[in-house]
Amino acid sequence: MKISEVARRAGVTAKTVRYYEALGLIRPARLANGYRDYSEHDARMVAETRALNRLGIPVERTRPFLECLAAGRDQADDCPSSLAGYRDAIEDLTVRIEALTARRAALVRHLRDAAYRNSSAGRPGEKEYTVSDPSRLPVGLPVPEDDGAADHLAGSTVPDLDLPSSAGGTVALRTLGEGRSVVYCYPLTGRPDRDMPDGWDNIPGARGCTAEACDFRDHHDDLIAVGAARVFGLSSQETGYQQEVVGRLRLPFAMLSDTGLRLAATIGLPTFDAGGETLYKRITLIIRDGVIEHVFYPIFPPNEHAEQVLRWLKDNPA
Incomplete structure (x- = not known):
């Protein structure tokens, strides 16, 4: 099987297939003329690697799953080493999520500090305004017209609310x-x-x-x-x-x-x-x-x- 066919089946580029080969995840045979000859097994390995990588598992850490397939298992995660790979990936994501959450919270604090520092809305008598000050109106706002929607209100009883x-x-x-x-x-x-x-x-x-x-x-x-x-x-x-x-x-x-x-x-x-x-x-x-x-x-x-x-x-x- 040519590299283009393997790439097409797995939904990757030929360059990606070569990268997987360089890591030793697949080992295509060589024809007499020196060209690579990929097997159905190689195509399966490339597809599994891509699927695992899309789940967040680094390509370099998909090896236990591929070895599980190579050992004759029907699924790449039928082996204990595969389950350990899932746990490691989950732990890595948990650490990253916690770090991103902390970074987001810090950004929110910085945003609020900067926004309120530049707002004079809460300072009566303040003469200088900044661009972010919501208490100052921009020039050229459209003027509302009387559409008659309030004509019935004067003299009416306030509801019991x-x-x-x-x-x-x-x-x-x-x-x-x-x-x-x-x-x-x-x-x-x-x-x-x-x-x-x-x-x-x-x-x-x-x-x-x-x-x-x-x-x-x-x-x-x-x-x-x-x-x-x-x-x-x-x-x-x-x-x-x-x-x-x-x-x-x-x-x-x-x-x-x-x-x-x-x-x-x-x-x-x-x-x-x-x-x-x-x-x-x-x-x-x-x-x-x-x-x-x-x-x-x-x-x-x-x-x-x-x-x-x-x-x-x-x-x-x-």
């Missing part, structure tokens, strides 16, 4: 307490060490959740002073994620988690799809005595929205 709070426990939306409550709904808050969904900046109104949170943080005392009894952020993100954001951005208010989009289902809050998820569109509700008194929608720019709410509260005293 309890939502998990980043401060612990749950918050009952219908019984928030006396006075006006500001509940701003947002799609999702980004983090310096995580990528946003593809095309995020091209979705009108999507970008700017961190900027909006920082604006509400910086104007929180002013909002309380003009009549807001309390402020909440609300998104479909999990509470644990929101707690990290509250701590990192030093927010003086809690975030509410509506992972099941229950508020959208009950009163028809506008949503959109991105990155395989359904998210809330940016909208703010002024709630008083269990009724939605006023709605801000659409919202742009988000990094100035708290000031918009502040002006409305001043112009519309309770």
Whole structure:
């Protein structure tokens, strides 16, 4: 059998067959003219070596399996030495996996350290921003248009829903307490060490959740002073994620988690799809005595929205 036929059967190159021969794994006969003559046994050996190598066993360590075949066994792993070869290969992979896992963890730590070191989002009054700072909005973001999706909300009753709070426990939306409550709904808050969904900046109104949170943080005392009894952020993100954001951005208010989009289902809050998820569109509700008194929608720019709410509260005293 020619080397090309052996290579074709085993799915390797002729160069690979010669390499196996150089290692002594196969020993083809020689014809009178000096050409190699490969046997069916040689073809089987080449195929077995390739299969074992694809499992992660180095070519040089396939010899016990090939010797098992040469001894007349039907399968290359019918011998004790073959089983020992499997165990050795598994141990090698375990060591490599542990080393790669440790290396990955180190890279994650470096990524987080570098990302948060370059983020000024959690430092009120900071004037210098870096490229990775999610609290600053890029120029040229598309402006959302009023699609009428919130026209029905003003004057409607708040549903009887309890939502998990980043401060612990749950918050009952219908019984928030006396006075006006500001509940701003947002799609999702980004983090310096995580990528946003593809095309995020091209979705009108999507970008700017961190900027909006920082604006509400910086104007929180002013909002309380003009009549807001309390402020909440609300998104479909999990509470644990929101707690990290509250701590990192030093927010003086809690975030509410509506992972099941229950508020959208009950009163028809506008949503959109991105990155395989359904998210809330940016909208703010002024709630008083269990009724939605006023709605801000659409919202742009988000990094100035708290000031918009502040002006409305001043112009519309309770």
